[in-house]
Amino acid sequence: MEILIILIPVSLLLSFAGLLGFFWAVKDGQYDDLNEESEKILKHDKKI
Amino acid sequence: MSLEVLENTINSDGGFRFGKPLETPRLSLYSIYDNRDYFCDFCHEFDNKRRVRFLSHDIVSDKSKLKIQKALEAFKSPVQSDVNVTHSYVDVTFIPNDIKLSEIVEAIESEGILLTPDKSPQKALRHDLMRIGLAAFSFLNVMLFSSAEYLAGDTPMDTRFVSLFHWIQLTLTLPVVIYSAFPLLRNSFYGLSSRRFTVDQPIFFAIAAAYVYSVVNVISSSGPVYFDSICGIVFFMSSARFFQKKFLEKTLRRLKVFDDISASFVKQSTADADVTFLNVSKVLAGTQFFALNGDTVPVNSFLERGLAEISYEQINGEPNTKFIKQGEQIKSGAILVSSRADLRSDEAGVKSYIYLLKKQTIETFSQKTEKTLQVEKMAGLFFIAVAASAVACFLINLENLSAAFNNSISMLLVACPCSFAVAIPLAHAKTFNISLKQGIAFKNSDAIAKLARVDHFIFDKTGTLTTGKSILTKAFVSNRPVNLQNRTEILESKDWKIVYEIIHSCSQVTDHHAVRSLKNFLSSHLAAMTTSTSVKIDSVKNGFGIKGKWSGKDFTLGSKNYTNIQSEVDYNVFLTIEGQMFAGFLVEDSLRSDSLSSLDRLKSQQKSQQKRLSIISGDRSRPTLKTASLLGIKPSDCYAEKSPSEKKSIVEELSTLGRTAMIGDGTNDALALASADVGINVSQGSTILAQTSDITFLNPGIACLPAACDLAKDCSFSVRTAFGFASAYNIAGIVLAFHGVLTPLVAAVSMPINSVIVSFLAVAFIREDET
Numbered sequence: 001m002e003i004l005i006i007l008i009p010v011s012l013l014l015s016f017a018g019l020l021g022f023f024w025a026v027k028d029g030q031y032d033d034l035n036e037e038s039e040k041i042l043k044h045d046k047k048i
Numbered sequence: 049m050s051l052e053v054l055e056n057t058i059n060s061d062g063g064f065r066f067g068k069p070l071e072t073p074r075l076s077l078y079s080i081y082d083n084r085d086y087f088c089d090f091c092h093e094f095d096n097k098r099r100v101r102f103l104s105h106d107i108v109s110d111k112s113k114l115k116i117q118k119a120l121e122a123f124k125s126p127v128q129s130d131v132n133v134t135h136s137y138v139d140v141t142f143i144p145n146d147i148k149l150s151e152i153v154e155a156i157e158s159e160g161i162l163l164t165p166d167k168s169p170q171k172a173l174r175h176d177l178m179r180i181g182l183a184a185f186s187f188l189n190v191m192l193f194s195s196a197e198y199l200a201g202d203t204p205m206d207t208r209f210v211s212l213f214h215w216i217q218l219t220l221t222l223p224v225v226i227y228s229a230f231p232l233l234r235n236s237f238y239g240l241s242s243r244r245f246t247v248d249q250p251i252f253f254a255i256a257a258a259y260v261y262s263v264v265n266v267i268s269s270s271g272p273v274y275f276d277s278i279c280g281i282v283f284f285m286s287s288a289r290f291f292q293k294k295f296l297e298k299t300l301r302r303l304k305v306f307d308d309i310s311a312s313f314v315k316q317s318t319a320d321a322d323v324t325f326l327n328v329s330k331v332l333a334g335t336q337f338f339a340l341n342g343d344t345v346p347v348n349s350f351l352e353r354g355l356a357e358i359s360y361e362q363i364n365g366e367p368n369t370k371f372i373k374q375g376e377q378i379k380s381g382a383i384l385v386s387s388r389a390d391l392r393s394d395e396a397g398v399k400s401y402i403y404l405l406k407k408q409t410i411e412t413f414s415q416k417t418e419k420t421l422q423v424e425k426m427a428g429l430f431f432i433a434v435a436a437s438a439v440a441c442f443l444i445n446l447e448n449l450s451a452a453f454n455n456s457i458s459m460l461l462v463a464c465p466c467s468f469a470v471a472i473p474l475a476h477a478k479t480f481n482i483s484l485k486q487g488i489a490f491k492n493s494d495a496i497a498k499l500a501r502v503d504h505f506i507f508d509k510t511g512t513l514t515t516g517k518s519i520l521t522k523a524f525v526s527n528r529p530v531n532l533q534n535r536t537e538i539l540e541s542k543d544w545k546i547v548y549e550i551i552h553s554c555s556q557v558t559d560h561h562a563v564r565s566l567k568n569f570l571s572s573h574l575a576a577m578t579t580s581t582s583v584k585i586d587s588v589k590n591g592f593g594i595k596g597k598w599s600g601k602d603f604t605l606g607s608k609n610y611t612n613i614q615s616e617v618d619y620n621v622f623l624t625i626e627g628q629m630f631a632g633f634l635v636e637d638s639l640r641s642d643s644l645s646s647l648d649r650l651k652s653q654q655k656s657q658q659k660r661l662s663i664i665s666g667d668r669s670r671p672t673l674k675t676a677s678l679l680g681i682k683p684s685d686c687y688a689e690k691s692p693s694e695k696k697s698i699v700e701e702l703s704t705l706g707r708t709a710m711i712g713d714g715t716n717d718a719l720a721l722a723s724a725d726v727g728i729n730v731s732q733g734s735t736i737l738a739q740t741s742d743i744t745f746l747n748p749g750i751a752c753l754p755a756a757c758d759l760a761k762d763c764s765f766s767v768r769t770a771f772g773f774a775s776a777y778n779i780a781g782i783v784l785a786f787h788g789v790l791t792p793l794v795a796a797v798s799m800p801i802n803s804v805i806v807s808f809l810a811v812a813f814i815r816e817d818e819t
Contacts, residue, residue, distance in 0.1 A: 004209075008216070012189065019185040026177045 102163035183283035217275040254460035331397030347400040349391040357386035462781035471770035487746035495742035499760035503706030509665035511713040522634035553583035642751040649754040695720040
């Protein structure tokens with residue numbers, strides 16, 4: 001049973017890493033407009 | 049200015065504002081921003097001034113505008129307010145060194161107008177997602193640890209593990225309570241501070257009570273813990289709200305159809321050959337502007353010079369184009385198909401058809417209807433009842449503290465009235481969404497409910513059931529009836545040549561609809577014939593007839609009385625030569641192609657309910673009765689030769705017998721439309737009608753009517769079903785919880801499931817018409 005002392009923190013850490021990854025993706029704007037990528041090709045290129 | 053810049057300007061300015069924030073931060077939050085060192089994303093600073101935009105449900109009329117002005121007048125330092133009733137927001141500009149933001153908010157809110165800062169929706173979306181993500185993460189992990197305890201069953205677990213698992217659950221649940229459940233806390237708090245009962249209060253109190261009780265049990269190492277329930281309820285609630293928001297956003301995207309129709313700007317030339325852009329709301333009658341190929345003409349305008357080709361496809365779905373000559377009018381919403389056209393507006397931009405229609409549609413979504421408010425009130429009363437029952441339940445079971453907590457918490461969780469508050473907006477949102485696709489614009493949610501209950505449909509005739517255009521339907525020449533379909537007979541007839549020559553000459557001196565329709569008929573049949581100079585017009589009596597000479601002989605063209613004809617009741621326009629009858633014509637309005645099928649569909653829908661159909665027309669009784677007989681309407685239900693005020697009194701009288709819907713297209717129907725229970729406007733350009741009606745059909749005729757009735761009925765049915773289910777569920781849940789049958793976990797899981805089912809029921813029966 002002592003293995004749980006290691007397994008529990010490891011599993012929590014892993015899922016916590018997943019949560020952090022999700023937070024990063026949200027803050028990075030990857031969820032802001034889910035339709036954008038599919039429509040991008042139809043739009044005008046932006047002028048630089 | 050490049051096209052791209054122009055597009056961006058229009059999108060950013062002409063975009064809809066969805067003035068219905070779900071959360072309402074209030075005064076205490078603003079005091080943070082009195083300190084200018086704090087960043088606030090809704091403040092704009094310029095020239096030592098600060099401008100803040102607030103959204104508010106309460107900004108709905110000019111009265112609220114006056115209230116805001118009154119509130120701000122009290123300040124010594126000038127505070128400028130720019131109230132937009134259409135979009136329900138106010139821009140407040142002030143000098144932050146002299147006055148605090150919280151003072152302004154306090155002053156305005158003391159007038160009963162609750163404010164919400166206009167935050168970036170993107171930021172709100174990100175927070176929503178992170179709240180759901182965090183709740184999901186905690187829910188899954190907490191379930192993992194709590195299930196170990198549940199699965200252990202009667203075999204006692206190692207107490208060290210039990211304690212450890214509880215502490216881990218407590219730690220995992222803490223961020224959920226603080227961050228994911230924050231909107232619930234905030235809404236409950238604001239609701240309480242403004243003495244309003246909201247659906248969030250029972251949920252939040254249940255969560256808070258369960259969390260505190262669990263924490264106490266963890267610290268004292270005794271009694272049950274409810275961390276899994278807490279995480280579950282927060283996760284389900286946040287997800288349900290998120291999807292609700294998304295659904296409303298989808299509806300909003302459909303509404304953007306109006307944005308596309310309504311160009312928000314007109315283009316004006318300047319002296320240095322550059323282009324300036326003027327907001328439509330600032331266009332006055334007589335403003336000169338120009339449109340380029342593909343542009344929408346936002347206001348009724350006259351063509352200043354040349355020839356223009358336009359299409360009303362955006363308005364009526366007809367792909368045909370039309371040529372407009374110099375001086376002729378182009379209606380609001382037309383698209384220019386030809387190259388540049390110089391135009392002069394015929395009306396102020398704010399009075400244009402498209403502008404008003406757009407305004408109404410926004411109002412539909414930004415105003416809470418009477419019914420929704422009633423439901424919220426009901427939900428509030430429901431909460432008081434549930435809270436009282438929960439307290440009673442706690443007190444009754446006081447001997448066993450654990451059971452007392454269990455039962456009362458279960459009761460709070462299970463009886464959450466959110467399903468009530470979710471059902472109506474969802475059902476209406478879906479109805480608006482589908483109806484817009486089908487060319488039906490409901491002015492407000494009440495219109496849907498009212499249309500579903502209509503007993504009596506009253507139609508205007510001309511323009512609504514008929515095309516409103518006179519055409520030649522019957523004729524005789526030289527005492528011989530003519531087959532109007534036989535082109536050869538007409539072409540070869542010498543008599544028709546005489547008729548053609550006379551009508552052609554008459555059409556140059558009068559614009560009477562009968563002459564115009566005769567000329568149109570003849571031109572389409574006898575285009576090959578040459579015109580004659582042997583016709584001389586002597587006198588024109590408007591509305592009666594024309595006298596003149598043809599090859600030296602006197603002729604008279606006109607009504608029966610004007611031409612002194614004794615018989616021939618079947619015709620309404622006559623031509624006499626030298627006092628002798630030469631030809632007779634029947635020029636009349638024709639039925640719209642879709643009128644008969646639409647009324648048939650309407651009748652077949654309502655076989656069981658015996659709905660009445662009537663016609664009220666300003667036209668003479670013969671054509672009105674004829675139209676009625678063609679459509680299968682009883683002659684006793686026909687009201688002919690009625691003035692606008694007579695139409696109004698008839699509709700008022702009929703409204704006392706049952707719920708009425710008046711369907712009309714002309715300005716002369718505006719009074720009748722306003723006095724009927726439901727006014728339906730089928731005109732394509734009447735601004736008055738757009739204002740006084742409850743529903744606007746975006747396509748001409750009544751083709752949309754059966755679909756609109758279907759939708760309204762589906763919507764009412766869905767709302768009733770959802771209500772029935774939610775009521776049954778809540779009553780059953782409360783009874784079970786009271787007797788301790790329902791555990792808090794089951795209550796926590798079934799509550800959001802109930803919300804999902806109710807949401808599903810609210811939209812499941814509203815279907816898009818396939819026909």
